[in-house]
Amino acid sequence: MVNESAATGESPRLASFRDPAGRLLAVEDRIFRVVRRDALADLQAFLASKTYKKFQARGALVQTTFLDEAASRDLFAKPEITRLLGDGEDCVVVEHERVAFASFPYEWSPQMLYNAAELTLDFMASLVTEGLGLKDATPYNVLFRGAQPVFVDLLSFERRAADDSLWAACAQFERLFLLPLLVNKHFGVALDQLLMTRRDGLEPEEVYKLCGFWQRLSPAFLTKVSIPTWLGRRHQAKGAKGEDDAGIYQRQALANPDKARFILESLLGRLRRALERARPRRAARSTWSDYLDANNNYTQAHFQAKETFVEQAMREMQPARLLDVGCNTGHFSRLAARGGASVVAIDYDPVVVGETWKQARQEKLDILPLAVNLTRPTPATGWRNQECAAFLERARGRFDAVLMLAVIHHMLVTERVPLAEILELAAELTRDALIVEFIAPDDSMFRRLTRGRERLHQDLTAESFEAVCRRHFTIARVQHLENTSRWLYLLRKK
Amino acid sequence: MRWRAILLICLMLLIATQAEVQAYTDPGSGTLIWQMLVAASVGLLFYLRRIILWARGLFGKAAAHDATAIEDDIKDGIKKSMEAGIKSK
Numbered sequence: 097m098v099n100e101s102a103a104t105g106e107s108p109r110l111a112s113f114r115d116p117a118g119r120l121l122a123v124e125d126r127i128f129r130v131v132r133r134d135a136l137a138d139l140q141a142f143l144a145s146k147t148y149k150k151f152q153a154r155g156a157l158v159q160t161t162f163l164d165e166a167a168s169r170d171l172f173a174k175p176e177i178t179r180l181l182g183d184g185e186d187c188v189v190v191e192h193e194r195v196a197f198a199s200f201p202y203e204w205s206p207q208m209l210y211n212a213a214e215l216t217l218d219f220m221a222s223l224v225t226e227g228l229g230l231k232d233a234t235p236y237n238v239l240f241r242g243a244q245p246v247f248v249d250l251l252s253f254e255r256r257a258a259d260d261s262l263w264a265a266c267a268q269f270e271r272l273f274l275l276p277l278l279v280n281k282h283f284g285v286a287l288d289q290l291l292m293t294r295r296d297g298l299e300p301e302e303v304y305k306l307c308g309f310w311q312r313l314s315p316a317f318l319t320k321v322s323i324p325t326w327l328g329r330r331h332q333a334k335g336a337k338g339e340d341d342a343g344i345y346q347r348q349a350l351a352n353p354d355k356a357r358f359i360l361e362s363l364l365g366r367l368r369r370a371l372e373r374a375r376p377r378r379a380a381r382s383t384w385s386d387y388l389d390a391n392n393n394y395t396q397a398h399f400q401a402k403e404t405f406v407e408q409a410m411r412e413m414q415p416a417r418l419l420d421v422g423c424n425t426g427h428f429s430r431l432a433a434r435g436g437a438s439v440v441a442i443d444y445d446p447v448v449v450g451e452t453w454k455q456a457r458q459e460k461l462d463i464l465p466l467a468v469n470l471t472r473p474t475p476a477t478g479w480r481n482q483e484c485a486a487f488l489e490r491a492r493g494r495f496d497a498v499l500m501l502a503v504i505h506h507m508l509v510t511e512r513v514p515l516a517e518i519l520e521l522a523a524e525l526t527r528d529a530l531i532v533e534f535i536a537p538d539d540s541m542f543r544r545l546t547r548g549r550e551r552l553h554q555d556l557t558a559e560s561f562e563a564v565c566r567r568h569f570t571i572a573r574v575q576h577l578e579n580t581s582r583w584l585y586l587l588r589k590k
Numbered sequence: 591m592r593w594r595a596i597l598l599i600c601l602m603l604l605i606a607t608q609a610e611v612q613a614y615t616d617p618g619s620g621t622l623i624w625q626m627l628v629a630a631s632v633g634l635l636f637y638l639r640r641i642i643l644w645a646r647g648l649f650g651k652a653a654a655h656d657a658t659a660i661e662d663d664i665k666d667g668i669k670k671s672m673e674a675g676i677k678s679k
Binding site: 261262263266267270271299300301319323324325326327328329331332335344345348350352354355358359362363366 | 616617618619620621622623624625626627628629632633635636637
């Protein structure tokens with residue numbers, strides 16, 4: 097199992113260590129996978145398969161090229177590399193296309209996790225027809241290119257014995273895809289709460305404790321939660337009494353390969369049906385999902401003016417990469433993406449992130465929506481907090497433009513982050529442009545947030561805002577929305 | 591008196607098997623055992639299906655062909671209802 101991550105700290109850097117078959121190496125902006133020669137046969141079997149061609153054509157698999165002798169030697173000539181990996185005699189190096197923005201399952205909306213699960217099952221279903229299979233089934237094998245999932249762990253593929261009727265990674269699939277989706281759907285627990293601190297997902301026993309008596313017997317939970325829990329307890333008790341409990345891990349060979357295939361395909365069918373039952377609700381609602389329709393404080397004219405302002409800024413700046421902070425249902429992200437930008441859209445509400453993702457998929461736009469709260473962004477996780485990079489680490493200096501529309505007053509009031517801090521962070525995130533909507537304290541929406549504590553923000557005016565902006569930016573353009581306390585700014589980094 | 595003792599022992603056994611041993615737990619064993627049990631019963635289904643096909647084969651090639659056609663129809667039916675299920679959600 098490999099955790100794909102963006103570079104943290106110095107380069108070159110080993111970005112994975114769990115898989116004995118190989119290790120991921122990040123050198124500056126390039127991603128290499130160092131594969132041990134004894135694991136090469138599995139990889140080559142996969143690269144020769146129809147599954148590889150099919151999924152490559154679909155764009156669902158990361159591009160991979162083998163390094164030629166010369167390039168490989170050059171790589172291992174570097175002392176930093178030999179220090180990490182030895183002389184490279186017993187390995188072969190492949191290079192992967194770098195996915196623009198790495199993201200992790202605890203930042204995805206449930207729909208995205210579901211999509212990654214579908215991709216994993218699609219792969220497995222195709223692989224078993226060719227005598228191949230997946231060694232592991234974890235969402236960390238999947239990254240998103242815009243709204244499209246792409247499988248990145250080339251060492252997950254292995255050859256399977258024809259007489260093997262079990263999929264060892266099935267339990268992992270359930271722990272990391274099925275059970276989190278089930279708990280999210282039935283108990284409303286967000287994916288970040290379930291997956292941020294748990295590398296290997298949820299155990300059936302944990303979900304069992306959450307369920308009521310009748311829920312445990314319901315179809316969604318019976319075979320994936322309750323029965324494994326009961327069987328696990330019995331097995332535990334046997335082990336405690338000293339009876340043989342490791343026998344279940346002996347590989348059982350069947351005499352008939354057709355039978356093994358039949359059993360495997362039946363398992364995959366059952367997993368797919370279970371996944372269907374765990375599908376996120378289509379019409380999920382949250383505090384923020386109807387925001388745009390409710391048109392809080394914007395008349396038609398105002399909204400038009402705002403759209404025009406942003407469109408003009410897009411045409412002027414032509415950003416290749418854009419970050420939309422507080423994207424809500426992604427209206428302005430779509431605007432930017434249609435203009436050719438590669439967008440990362442963040443919002444702290446996973447429901448609207450899911451909406452944004454669905455629309456991006458439908459319209460085939462390059463938008464990667466993530467459930468991230470910029471005032472408390474995703475931290476670095478994993479061993480030594482170095483396996484999965486923090487959100488800010490991945491985002492700093494990676495965007496040509498940042499949008500902060502109708503969001504900074506939330507950071508100011510609800511999160512009590514000082515204005516200077518907000519703008520300083522924005523200056524770190526963007527390489528050039530910042531499009532920000534300033535809302536003054538006398539605006540009704542602002543007042544709704546302050547809930548009687550207006551005194552804290554009495555010094556905030558358009559002038560004081562502009563003064564703080566000028567520390568890091570020059571004001572290229574301002575537009576005051578008539579009859580409102582709202583201003584739109586196009587700022588350029590100094 | 592004897593019945594009470596038996597009842598008490600049963601209750602204790604019930605509690606004993608429900609006890610959760612916290613140290614050196616073996617999570618994942620439950621899922622694996624369940625997969626193995628289901629695999630065994632699906633394996634029986636595999637033979638059952640073959641027997642049915644063989645039996646149908648006894649009634650002539652056309653009948654055997656029908657049997658596979660029926661099987662395919664069933665599979666298509668399942669696929670279609672799954673897709674319909676997906677679309678309706």
